[in-house]
Amino acid sequence: MKYHNSTQDNNSTSAADFIKFVNNSPSPFHAVEEAIIRLKEAKYEEIKECVSWRGKLKKEGKYYFTRNRSTIVAFAIGGKYEPGNGFSMAGAHTDSPCLKVKPISKKVKEGYLQVGVEPYGGGLWHTWFDRDLSVAGRVMVETEKNKFEHKLVKVERPILRIPTLAIHLDRDVREGFKFNNEVHLTPLIATVSNKLAENNEKHHPALLDILAQELKCKVNEIHDFELCLYDTQPSTIGGAYEEFIFSARLDNLMMSYALLIGLINSTKNISESLCDDSNIRLITLFDNEEIGSTTAHGANSLLLETTLRRICSAFAEPGYDTIFEETIHKSFMISADMAHAVHPNYCEKHEENHRPQMNQGVVIKTNANQRYATTSVTSLILRQVAKKYKVPLQDFVVRNDSPCGSTIGPMISANLGLRTLDIGNPQLSMHSIRETAGTKDVDHAIKLIKAFFEDFAEIDRNITVD
Incomplete structure (x- = not known):
């Protein structure tokens, strides 16, 4: 008899669509193409880096561009945006080992x-x-x-x-x-x-x-x-109760998908939240994170900075020379990269108080040596978002006697002087040809990203750090 679980059914649509996304994305070029298909369906307009944006960008407008066809940036401009206001941003990467x-x-x-x-x-x-x-x-x-x-x-x-x-x-x-x-x-x-x-x-x-x-x-x-x-073995939903996703490239196409759908869901039909938003909502899915990001289309390039400067300039009056600097200090970046779920056969490899589990929520990743960019201020902002929308969160810190990986978060934070935090969905077998993650966490991440885009500007106004 087939197992039936109404809670699981609520998350099956997101997980099933993600399966289609990852099966159609065997390379970064394909992942970008899949993102374009969904952005076009959501009425995002393509713009080119090689032409002027002045006069082309409008409030409540939705846009995207690609670089090298392996990196994609998409953004939507709030209806109440004014020059000097902030960007609500999230970044992930399209490449996998x-x-x-x-x-x-x-x-x-x-x-x-x-x-x-x-x-x-x-x-x-x-x-x-x-x-x-x-x-x-x-x-x-x-x-x-x-x-x-x-x-x-x-x-x-x-x-x-x-x-x-x-x-x-x-x-x-x-x-x-x-x-x-x-x-x-x-x-x-x-x-x-x-x-x-x-x-x-x-x-x-x-x-x-x-x-x-x-x-x-x-x-x-x-x-x-x-x-x-x-x-060639397709990604699939598995486990006795269909709790798991067995797939290649979960790191990091799951978070790329969550950012993409979270942005699209927050801007559907020029939603009321976008009309009332004073910020610009932006996602960037970079290539080459797995090899250090130092390429023309990686996170350690000038791609994000030049994009933000161009958007600012498209709205600024002549002579407004400090618009970019003002904007950066009102902006926020979520670095989204998969996290390590506790492994039942190697639980001693995990710090005893920080053992994330699949299907239990998005993980906030923290490291005292700043291998992750999370701070108390940036985690507070996300926790306020998650609390309002009842999205479960977990915490991860690596053991003191274990090396810690890194993400695009620290380099973006350092290069731009930008408030940043690191999150990710928990998974097993990271960097294997076949990885495992939880079906419910796809929906958890989408809801969190959508809520962040809709509420960040308001929450940020209530936090004072001087």
Whole structure:
């Protein structure tokens, strides 16, 4: 008999839609495309960084732009916004640890065709062995003579596999699975007996032919690409009571999705809350967080600062030279990146008073050494939002004898002098090819972000820090 739980049903719509989002987003380029689809449905208008915004932005207007097609910024302007008012902001990232196809990937060894790959980020690479893998990303295609277009590709059938060595040939594997990332983390794509007659100096014709079929173009029209390997097993809802999401890329597409839907829900049909808002609501989903964010489209670039300056300038009168500085001190950033749920088999790895559980609420992440940007002031603001809308919160602090990861929060806070805090939904198996999170927490995060956008300006007026 199927288990029925009315509370679970209330959260199933958000979780099911997130499953669609993550299944359609095997690369940062696809995640941005999925965000664009939802923003367009919500009547957000695309603007370009390469043109002037003066005269184009209006109160109650909703806009978005992309950079590198792997980072996206979306914002909505409050109906009562005046130059010098603040920004209510939230940021996440679109990238996840993965294997990427090398610029010259062609390898032939012992009768096999192999594809050279490079680890991206700090993945649990042992989880990539014996999985049904394929490729997704962007391809630069020549559509006319000397004219090129960015095209998305997602090969849905498994074409690659990284096989483990049989235990009969390595009895020591029981004591620990050790491998070399360059030698042993190389996937198979075919056998030499099936090699196509066509030749290419950089990549196997087998790979190029599959890409050409997917893109409905000729092989010689493919000039370059950025391809991620991904697990073809779809994300799904699981567990005896359907409490869990089993998925790749929960870190950090779950928080990217929550920010996106939270913003959209707070601005639906030019909602009353947006008409009455004196702030600008903004989300930014950056690429390259997993490798330090120091790229033209990462959080450690000038992307966010220049965006805020341009929006301010679009409304400022000539000679209003301090508008940006005034704005920053009235603004707030939520850095949203997944958090560590307590692991029942390794509970000793968690600080005894800070053990977040799945489906029990969004986690506020704090670190005395500022690996997270949370302060007492910034956490107070979020707690006031959560209290009003009855969104459960949890706290996380890493053990004193354990290293602490970081997020985009500290770098944004430092670069802009901006009030920031770090949050995330709790999950298990972070950076594995297959991660686990709670279904209810999708809705928890969406509600929290929506409430933040709607209420931050009012709550902030009641907090004095001088």
